[in-house]
Each structure stands twice: as C-alpha cells, then as structure tokens.
Amino acid sequence: MYYVPDGTKECGYYECKKCGNRFLSMQTMKRIPCPDCEAEIDYEIGPDESLEDVLDTAELIQKIEGEEEVEKMDTLLSLALTGGDYSWI
Numbered sequence: 001m002y003y004v005p006d007g008t009k010e011c012g013y014y015e016c017k018k019c020g021n022r023f024l025s026m027q028t029m030k031r032i033p034c035p036d037c038e039a040e041i042d043y044e045i046g047p048d049e050s051l052e053d054v055l056d057t058a059e060l061i062q063k064i065e066g067e068e069e070v071e072k073m074d075t076l077l078s079l080a081l082t083g084g085d086y087s088w089i
Contacts, residue, residue, distance in 0.1 A: 001071060002078035008070045014058040021058075024074055028063050031056035 003024035004011050015022045016034035025032060034057045064070050 001074040002081070003074050004070060007067060009067050010063070010065050011070050011073075012060050013062045013064055013073060015061050016058040018057040022061075022077065023058070024064070024070070024077060025058075028060065030060050032058050032060075034058040 001008070004026055008026065010028065011024050011026055012028040012032075013022070014025055014032060014034075016037055018037050019034060021034055021036050023035065033055050037057050038055075064073050
C-alpha cells in the first residue's frame with residue numbers, strides 16, 4: 001500500500017490545517033505532525049503560539065478500522081496523488 005503497510009488493521013485519516021494535505025498514518029492520536037510540513041518547521045514561536053501548535057498541525061478526521069477499509073482508503077488517497085495511475089498497485 002502507499003501510506004501504510006499491507007495488513008494494517010487500524011489507522012488514522014488526517015488533514016493538515018496548515019497545508020491541507022490529507023494522509024493516513026499508523027498513529028490514531030488527535031493531532032500529529034504533518035509529514036510535509038514537518039521539514040519546514042520554524043521553531044521560533046510567537047507569544048500566542050505553543051510548540052504543540054507549531055508541531056502538531058494535522059488533525060484526526062476519522063479512525064479507519066478493519067483491514068479492508070484501510071486498504072480502500074489507502075487506495076483512494078494514493079490515486080489522488082498519482083493522478084489516477086494505479087499501475088503501481
């Protein structure tokens with residue numbers, strides 16, 4: 001699979017509030033770092049920001065359970081990234 005390993009039975013479906021990226025992760029916490037934004041983190045935070053707000057920009061949309069459901073969601077999200085080219089599957 002594209003986002004998570006084959007045979008995954010539970011994962012989190014996240015959306016980054018900073019860049020809008022949607023992705024699957026093995027984690028199922030409420031907020032996690034976005035893999036795309038994580039490389040560009042500016043650790044100089046302002047007086048109204050906390051370090052957690054800067055680091056954890058992706059919020060959990062849905063917890064996906066069941067191997068078949070995880071595989072379906074992974075395929076749908078990966079098709080959006082590859083432009084419909086599913087020959088890699």
